[in-house]
Amino acid sequence: MTSPLPSDLEIASAATLRPLEDVAAELDVTPAHLEPYGRDVAKIDLAVLGEPTQRHTAKYVVVTAITPTPLGEGKTTTAVGLVQGLGRLGRRAVVALRQPSMGPTFGIKGGAAGGGYSQVLPMERLNLHLTGDFHAVTAAHNLLAAMIDNHLHHGNELGLDLRNITWRRVLDVNDRALRNVVVGLGAREDGVVRETGFDITAASEVMVLLTLATSLQDLRERLGRIVVGYTTAGKGVTADDLHAAGAMAALLSDALKPNLLQTLEGGPAIVHCGPFGNIATGTSSVTADLIGMRGSDYVVTEAGFGADMGAERFFDVKCRVSGLRPDAAVVVATVRALKSHSGHWSIRPGKPLPDGLLAENPSDVEAGLPNLRKHIEIVRRFGVTPVVAINAFPDDHASEHEVIRRFCSRLGVRAAVTTHVADGGAGARELAEIVMEAAHEPTRFEFLYPLDLPLEQKIEAIATQIYGADGIELSPAAARGLRDYERLGFGGLPVVIAKTHLSISSDPTLKGAPRGWRMPVREVRAAVGAGYVYAICGDMRTMPGLSSSPNAERIDVDADGSVTGLS
Template structure:
């Protein structure tokens, strides 16, 4: 494998793109079902979901990873490379991915179109605006925010407790100065003075429910169920109470339609939605997958971060909504990540890799194998066959790959080395072959918990059976919130646990597969529109994009708007 490649942008610009009508045809889409957005991007008409599918169902494959380093281990490139390789094996394959947020795009992380010769193109369109879906989410979210303040200004007929408003504002830009703001300063006509703030658009509940909606009607119902505040008596206040959901649905009408692009090798790629993986579901949309399974042999989709986070939510949340049963799971592993889990090396974003980490050391890889073993067990816990994809880097050594292969052989798990970044689909052919084998085997897919299980027990079940924790420690405020959500009828929702992505545990400093620890449940909130309750666990500073508690820190102001102190 070559150690030197052109830049991703140079590779993308050198590509010859197929007419998008031809790309859509590979997915069973007619020209009338595509709505062009420029030359190389199209929206897919949702009417396609209403057509009979003749009982066809594609194989459904999720790509996840071991616990990543801050640099990421290549789930997106592996997803694209695998789809390209399946195309080379004469399989009709589509890759369904999230759209990147422009906040991380302009930060250290960069874009999310894949890399090397396993990319989705046009790269610039994908990373910058695309068809404006993120801006539609921003507008719909902030319309609801404005209607809350407008309701307060006009007398607060619903009796909203101003200190218990949970709905903030969003923006698809990293702007720390807006994390906490005071609104309403000025004349009385400018509204009620209160503290609020901005989160990044990818952290919006609207983004998640757009991801999980199955139709425009379902989207409208989910928007109406969004809880934005509570009254002094503790009653929840929803978007429907504020009569905002209809207008939000209109704003999101086009955003609900998935976007069709193509891979570098001309295969179809559906890009839709982009919720964060550390604090939300971390998957692309249900609708994208439903479109894909109707017109292909294989749908390759991705779940954010490691199997403890992305795959768990994919199985327990997304698959409940879609009704789709996964046929296989690809677990991406890298030599550098396993060396990091040995505890001997620290990888920091924006900094060069330690020289010693790049030296040949099968022992370092072997010391990090408990992390890989744990993620294999997590996937198997859901009754799905895992396939380990060793995402090879030019700095790897064959002896290091052999250590990983040996563990897989001992566990009876399929494994393949893939060089898709350097070689495109040709570099992932062996991975494609073992994935097709795994997908043909019958599986015993099962959810981790029944929805009837109490919320506290659901959280503890994930903590024990997925993370390997000894149990959970629930703060008094979290326990109060859990009891209140049960009283309000939210107890039958699934749970999402917001924690660091840098460890299976809730502490980023614990590497490998830590044992003897307990999951600290610090705060619990209800994302009722999206359809889950989420628990914030561990150090919140390790979770970029996490919305702040509305009651975390209050700033007192005089009637004229001057700040008088903190409470």
């Protein structure tokens, strides 16, 4: 019987970190382009992108997954393990990840620095503040909110309709009492009374456009295009109209620079930005990937949730902006998730896994395979070669892994069982080998739709070709919103579907690969600064946001100053 792994925090605390200048050298980044934040973290000056390099362009690999359980299936740790595995094979590789929001960190999910022997270090810094980028996003976002209310207080010269102001406030911790608030109470000098509320910082449009911005000037222009609300005549009012975008860009000038950390095995890790994957783009930054591409053999970047959400947005939104084209896509699958998609088991956040779920049962795994097939089909739809990473847990059984291997073989898809959590890079060598093979195959990458397609047809293309719906059902509000956005000139933007991540459908209770359903589009909104229109499908209450925080109750600091309970 194998002994249990030490906790993530224990493993991280026992690690010896390499000098960050040595880690940066693997990316062809000199000390002149590093801005240290303490001993173990540094920002990378974007000026490095203009410097010549002797290295060839890297292979570009995106890590996505099947439809996850509420616990997640290990995309981050698989991405880290894959980079460590590539390092074991003598390849220069860098992992580009999102920074975790402190909402989920203090909530049920806990930290997001990877796990076991496939982590990014220092894990406490990564999970708690890092270099303050999230705080800068919060400050810039709320500065704009304050300037809206100040404008109203001083007469509302722009004619903003108080019932159609779309810019709320944000914070990066769980606080359900602030979801809906009334501002302006008190004396006349305290402002105009109106309803508004708070979202989580990871859901801010500022977070997304920071992810997609390629320079400080690009960031400034995107901020200026943010639409904060509409006049009674239906005209959009922007951050530039309020003269707020320049100050916002100044607050974000340091946050635009990616953060350099390292894996447990000393390889480079770039951690930057953290937009949600179910209501936004769910990727790390364009600049992080561009820095990696100029200085390594392989860039392994992560896209949130399943291929239906994360990979589609990575392809249709991020790749349009960056100009980069993926060479391969890793689809992470786990036995427990496939058993969940059999429809026989229910996994609930914060609750122990059912005993029967952990018993050897290859037939339950086989019953969940249509979900894996669907995600493989989605990747292939974009002309990208898929590779399946079977993220192994200690309570898996070899017979269950074999079911997945045989299924992938019938589909002509490479697959490997990876034990990177327990064994680090050594456990991901087979995965690294097949990813290298796949990345060197020719690709025929294509977007799902052209940008000149009408917005409704873009939504329908995503619903039918990606999610497998029979069609869409527009609410009157959604139909009206689409007409308004076309009239306002937003019709040429790509589309993001905001929906539950727990099903390919818009109903979180439907597992596997549902058929015969129609996607209900309740509402559409424009994130003009970020450069997309998003359609809200299904019940937003099924999506993570400002929720309860049981994990916060067990995080503390010992007498010696070390953090405890963060895993």
